Amino acid sequence: MKKMSLRTRVLTGAVAAAALSAGTFGAMSANASAPAAAPAAVKADTADRNLQQSTHLTVAAATKAAQATLDAAKKENQRVSVAVVDRNGNTLVTLRGDGAGPQSPESAVKKAYTAVSWNAPTSELTERLEQAPNLKDIPGTLFLAGGAPVQVKGAPVAGIGVAGAPSGDLDEKFAAAGVAALAK
Numbered sequence: 001m002k003k004m005s006l007r008t009r010v011l012t013g014a015v016a017a018a019a020l021s022a023g024t025f026g027a028m029s030a031n032a033s034a035p036a037a038a039p040a041a042v043k044a045d046t047a048d049r050n051l052q053q054s055t056h057l058t059v060a061a062a063t064k065a066a067q068a069t070l071d072a073a074k075k076e077n078q079r080v081s082v083a084v085v086d087r088n089g090n091t092l093v094t095l096r097g098d099g100a101g102p103q104s105p106e107s108a109v110k111k112a113y114t115a116v117s118w119n120a121p122t123s124e125l126t127e128r129l130e131q132a133p134n135l136k137d138i139p140g141t142l143f144l145a146g147g148a149p150v151q152v153k154g155a156p157v158a159g160i161g162v163a164g165a166p167s168g169d170l171d172e173k174f175a176a177a178g179v180a181a182l183a184k
Contacts, residue, residue: 054087057150057158061182062092065150065160068181070097073165073174080164080174083108084150085116087157089140100164107163111171113140115147116159122147123172146171148179 057065062084069082074097081096081104091112096105114122123145129135136143142161145168150158160178162171 055152055155055157056086057084057092057182059092062086062158065158065178065181066093066095069160069162069174069178070095072177073097073162073170076170078165078170078174080162080171081105081108082174082178083112083161084178085109085112085159085161087116089113089116089159092158097164104164107142107144108146108161110140110142110161111144111147111163111175112159112161113147114142114159115149115161115175116156117141119149119151119156121145121149121172121175122161123168144168144171146175148172148175150179150182 066082066084070080073080073082079097079099079101081094081100083094083105084092086092091109094105094109111122114125118125122143125135125147126143126145129143135141146163146165147159147161149156150160160175162175162178165171165174
């Protein structure tokens, strides 16, 4: 057998690599274009008890409640932030009132989350810390007065949190004004 030159060996290797790559690419392309098997249809409805219905506050309603909260605070010359969260604790609306402190928006969100999570005003929840001090360690919560749950038939659908007033009692009073605005 005749010995190949370096140039011939490099060219032969390059051609072989190109052929192998083309074959692999073609196989992958063919595989990617093959239709996937359709998943089996599953019929589920509320009668099957496989689904759960829940009530959620609309963004328009959350905005209305947040604005009513800021308006109540403004009447008393208080600079606050307000947050409205849905049943799952996701923020729907956050408004930082004129002159509210930089920490107030985050505190308002945490108070709203805490209120909806326990379906109780946060002022009541601060009393529970005496029996269960580890509650304060739950991420995203803030056990200070200023959060109020929004309820439908006793079940929580949202939470309103207020922060920035000189006392938690004032914060909670303004949050209650936001809840009351939803009843109108």
